[in-house]
Amino acid sequence: MHPLVRWFHQLGSPPYFDRFAARWAPWAYALGLAVMAYGLWAALFQVPADYQQGDSFRILYIHVPSAWMSMFVFGLMAFYSAIALVWRIKLCEILAMACAPIGAAFTVITLATGSIWGKPMWGTWWDWDPRLTTELILLFLYLGIIGLYHAIDDRRQGARAAGLLALVGVALLPVIRYSVVWWNSLHQGQTISVFGQSQMDASMLPPLFAMIVATKLWFVGSLLARARADNLRREAGKDWVVRMAQERAR
Template sequence: MNPLVRWFHQLGSPPYFDRFAARWTPWCYLAALILLGLGLWQGLFVAPADYQQGDSFRILYIHVPAAWMSLFVFGLMAFYSAIALVWRIKLCEILAMACAPIGAAFTLITLATGSIWGKPMWGTWWDWDPRLTTELILLFLYLGVSGLYGAIDDRRAAARAAGLLSIVGVALLPIIRYSVEWWNSLHQGQTISLMGGSKMDASMLLPLWLMVAATKFWFAGSLLARARADNLRRELGKDWVARLAGGKP
């Protein structure tokens, strides 16, 4: 068997996943904190002020990475849910459901920082702009997935029902992405591109990429930690969990 395929099969084992998550969660958080510190320092003290928005533009270094993560996490949650529904892989159910509260947090940060940024730019804390409204709907979808998962006692049935909601909800992602282009919007158009051609000055981009990397590592650490906790709850009563609780290998 191919080593990579064999590793994926091993990862589906609850004890193996527990060891994997326990090993890598601290490293993901450490990398996130280092990158977060560097990104904030570069963004707040090194990057020059914007010629139009002045220093208020610096909230971009939190708002944009959080906004990208709010979409990425929902897409990943739907992906895990689809695999779980088709192949009945329990680990994918666990990972999908672990995504929901983390994605909701990123979405809430996106909405909060967007409102703070919008006050000096638009003169109001909130406007029913297409981008803002669809992002708010995304938050409700995240909360709906988490609520549905918590409302059903059977963990596997709960994960399948909530996963189906996330798969249906993934249709919202392209609407959020292109809402600025499809409708009249106060929200500015795309100025940053992963594939080049960004409209931002190069001196302002380094802090942004550091913050983007920081959010990715923070998400990875949070996903592993939450999935490990859910995995242990599902496996209560198994010998390997009892040995773990007793401090035995």
């Protein structure tokens, strides 16, 4: 068996995943905080003010990475859910459900920072703009998945039901992505491209890319930590969990 395939098989083992998550979650958090600290410092003190928006544009360094993460996490959750539904892999159920609260948090940050940014730009905290409205629907989907998962006592049945909702909801992602193209919108069009040419000044991009990396690292740490906690709850009473608790109590 190929070493990578063997590693994926091992990762599906609850004890192995617990050790893996316990080892790497703190590293992901620490690296995420370090990169985030640089990104925020550079965004506040190195980047010049925008010629049109002044200093208010600096909120994009939180808003844009959070918006991208709100969609990325939902897509990943749907991916894990599909694997769990087809192959009945318990770890994928756990990872899918661990994604939901993290993605919901990124969506709340996106909506909040968008409203704060919109006030000086649009003259209002909220407008039923297509991008804002579809992002709000995404938050409701996240909350629906979380609620459905916890409404069913059987954790595996709850994860499967919530996973189906995630798979249906993934159709919203391209609508959010192209809402500013398909409809007249107050929201500005795409000005930042990871792989193509961005319309922002080059001096403004390094802190943004740092924040994009930082949010990814923070997400990995949060995902591992939440999945580990759920894994331990599901495995409570198993011999390996009892042994681990006894070793910690010594």
